Amino acid sequence: MGMTMTQKILAAHAGVEKVEVGQLIQVDLDLVLGNDITAPVAVKEFAKMGLKEVFDKKKVAIVPDHFTPNKDIKSAEQCKCIREFAHDMEIENYFEIGEMGIEHGLIPEKGLVVPGDVAIGADSHTCTYGALGAFSTGIGSTDMAAGMATGKCWFKVPGAIKFVLKGKPAEWVSGKDIILHIIGMIGVDGALYKSMEFVGDGLKHLSMDDRFSMANMAIEAGGKNGIFPVDDLTLSYVKEHAQRSYKVYEADEDAVYDEVYEIDLSTLSPTVAFPHLPDNTRKIDEVGEVKIDQVVIGSCTNGRIEDLRVAAKILDGKKVAKGVRVIVFPVTQKVYLQAIEEGLIQTFIKAGVVVSTPTCGPCLGGHMGILAKGERAIATTNRNFVGRMGHPESEVYLASPAVAAASALTGKITNPKDVA
Template identity: 70%
Template sequence: MGMTMTQKIMAAHAGRKSVAAGDFIEAELDMVLGNDITAPPAIAEFERMGSKDVFHKDRIALVPDHFAPNKDIKAAQQCKIMREFAYSQGITNYFEIGEMGIEHALLPEKGIVVAGDAVIGADSHTCTYGALGAFSTGVGSTDMAAGMSTGKAWFKVPSAISIVLRNKPGEWVTGKDIILHIIGMIGVDGARYKSMEYSGDGVGHLSMDDRFTMANMAIEAGAKNGIFPVDEVTEGYMDGRAKREWKVYSPDEDAEYDQVIEIDLSTVRPTVSFPHSPDNTHGIDDIPRISIHQVVIGSCTNGRLDDMRMAARILKGRKVAKGVRTIIFPATQEIYLQAVREGLIETFIEAGAIVSTPTCGPCLGGHMGILAEGERAVSTTNRNFIGRMGHHTSEVYLASPAVAAASAVSGFIRNPEDLEVM
C-alpha cells in the first residue's frame, strides 16, 4: 500500500522506507518552535532533564507573541525567561519586539520553514506550515523540551482524509470561508488525529495566504496536521525566502485514505461560525441581523497581506459604525510595513479603526481587545469557545476579513456582496 504525503515526510525523517497509519516512529526534526506561554515551561523542563545545549542553534525558533508587547509583570517575566535562554544558547531565530511577528506568519515569511520539513511547535496552530508542503504539528511543552535537547520527537503516524477541491471560489470567498465550510461539514472532531490532505484543480485558485489559513485551522477539525501539494504558487513564495533547500513529496497513487471529500469551491458561500464552536457554521445568506460591538481583523489565521488588502478594499471611503470597536493587527512587521506603503493603514485609520503592533493579544482574550459581559465580536481568529476573547457571556463569530470589514461598517454581521466595492 502506498503512502500519503504526510506519511512520506514522516518516513523520510524516521529513516525508514515506508510507514503506515498507526506506526510509532522517532523522527528527526527540522524546527522546534515555542512562544512566550509555552517556551518558559519547556525551558524549565530542558534544564530539569540536565540538558546543557540545544541540539542545533539554527533549528529552534522562539517568538514572544501572545502577551507581547508585555501586558503585565507576569508576561514580562515570561518573555525574560525566553530572552535569557535564547541569548545564553545563541539561538539564531529569536524574534522580539521590533522584529517579531505572530509566530505562524513569521516563520514562513523568514524562510525558516520550507517544503518537506518536519516541525513541532508548542502551539496548536503549528499546523499552519502544511501550506508549504511541510509536516508540522503542535505539541506540549515537555515534547518541545525534548525536541530542543535531542532534535527528535516520537509520533504515531496518522491516517488521512483526502479533500479534493474543484473549480474557482467566488470573489469574496477566501480560504477562511472554505475551511469553516469544511469544519462545518465534518465537525471539530471529524479529522481527529488524521492528516487533512488537499488536492484538486481548485488548489491552484488559492493564494498562499488562503492556504496558510486553511492549514492553520486543521486543528479546529481535530486534525494532526493539514497539508497542501507543492506547486508553482508554493515555490514562488519560497523563492528568495527559503534559508534551506526544500524537498517536494507527493502522495502515491495507491495511498490509502479513511475518507475522500470533494468540494466544489464555486458553490461555497461566505461562511460564519456562530458561538461557541468553530463547527457551528452558517452561510452568509442564512444569517439574521445580529448586532455587534467589536471587530477584530488579524491573528495567525488572517493577519496576512491579502487579509489587510481585502479589509481595506471594503473600508476605503467608509466609516466604522458608531459603537463598533474595530481592531486591526498585521501579523508581522513586514506585513505592517507593506500595508503602510500601500496606504492600507491610512485607510484603516480614516475609517475609524485602530491598528496594533503584531500580537496574538485579542485572539485569546489576552489584551488589546478583551470583551465585556454580553458583548459580541466578529473576528478573523480561529476559536470562539466560551470566554475565548473575554467575559464568559460574550460571543465570538468567526469570519473572513471581508465579512469582518463589512460588519464593521454596518454594525451587524453583513455580507460583503451587499456593499458596493470598487
C-alpha cells in the first residue's frame, strides 16, 4: 500500500522509506515557531536544559502577535522575555513592531516554509502552511522547547481523509465558505488526528489566499494538518517569496484514506458558523434575522490582501450601519502597505471602519475589540467558542470577508449579493 502526501513528507524527514499509520517516528524539523503567549513557556523550559544556543538560528522563528502592540504590563513582560531570548540566541527570524504580522500570514510571506517542509509551531493554527504542500502542525510549548534544542520532534503518523473538490465556486463563495462547509459536514472531531488532504479539479479555482484559509482551519475539524498538492500556483507563490530549495511530494495512487468526500464547489453558498462551535453551520439563506454589534475582518484566517479587496469592494461608497463597530486587521505590514497603495484603507475609513495594525487582537479575546455581555460579532476569525471574543455571554458568528462586510452595512448577518 502506498503513502499519502503527509506520510511521504514525514517518512523523508524521519530518514525511512516508508511509514504506517500509528507508527511513532522522530523527524527532522525545518521550522520551529512560537509567539508571545507560547514562546515564554518554551523559553523557560529551554533554560532548564542549560543550553546556550538553539539547534539552528535560521530555523527558529518567534513572532509576538497575540497581545501586540502590548495591551498591558503582563503582555509587555511576555514580549520582553522572548525579545531578550531571541537576541541572546541570535535568532534571525524574530519579528516585532514595525516588521511584524500575524504569524501565520507572516511566515509564508517571509518564505520560511516551502513545499516538503516539516514545520511545528506552538500555536494550533500552524497547520496554515499546508497550503504550500508542507506538513505543518501545532504543538505545545514544551515540544517547542525541545524542537529549538534538538531540531527534532516525535509524531504518531496520522491517517488521512481525502476531500475531492470539483467545479467552480459561485460568486462570493471563498475558501472560508468551503472549509466552514466541510467542518459543518464532518464535525469538529471529524478529522481527529488525521491529515486533511485537498485535491481535485476544483483547486484551480482556489487562490493561495483561499488555500491558506482552508489549511488554517483544519484544526477546527480536529485535523492534525491540512495539506494541498503543489501546483503551478503554489510554485509561483514560493518563487516570489522564498529563497530556499524545496521538494514536491505527491500521494501514491494506492494511498489509503480513512474516508473520501467529493464536494461540488458550484453547489456551495456563503456559510456562517453560529455559536458556539465552528461546525454549527448554516447556509446564508438559512441564517434568519441575526443582528450584530461588531464586525471583525482579519486574523490569520482572513486578513490577506484578497480578503481586504473583497471587503472593500462591498463597502466602497457606502457607510456601515449606525451603531455597528467594524474593525479591519491586515495580516502583515506588507499587506497593510499594499492595501494603502491600492486605496483599500481609504475605502474602509470613508465607510466608517477602524483599521488596526497587524495583530491577533479580538480573535482570542486579546484586545481592540472585546465583546460585552449580550453582544454579537460576526468575524472572519477561526473560532467561536464560549467567551472567545470577550464576555462568556457574548456570541461570535464565523463567516467570510464578503459576508462580514455585507453585514457591516446592514447591522445584521447579510448575503453579499443583497448589498453588492
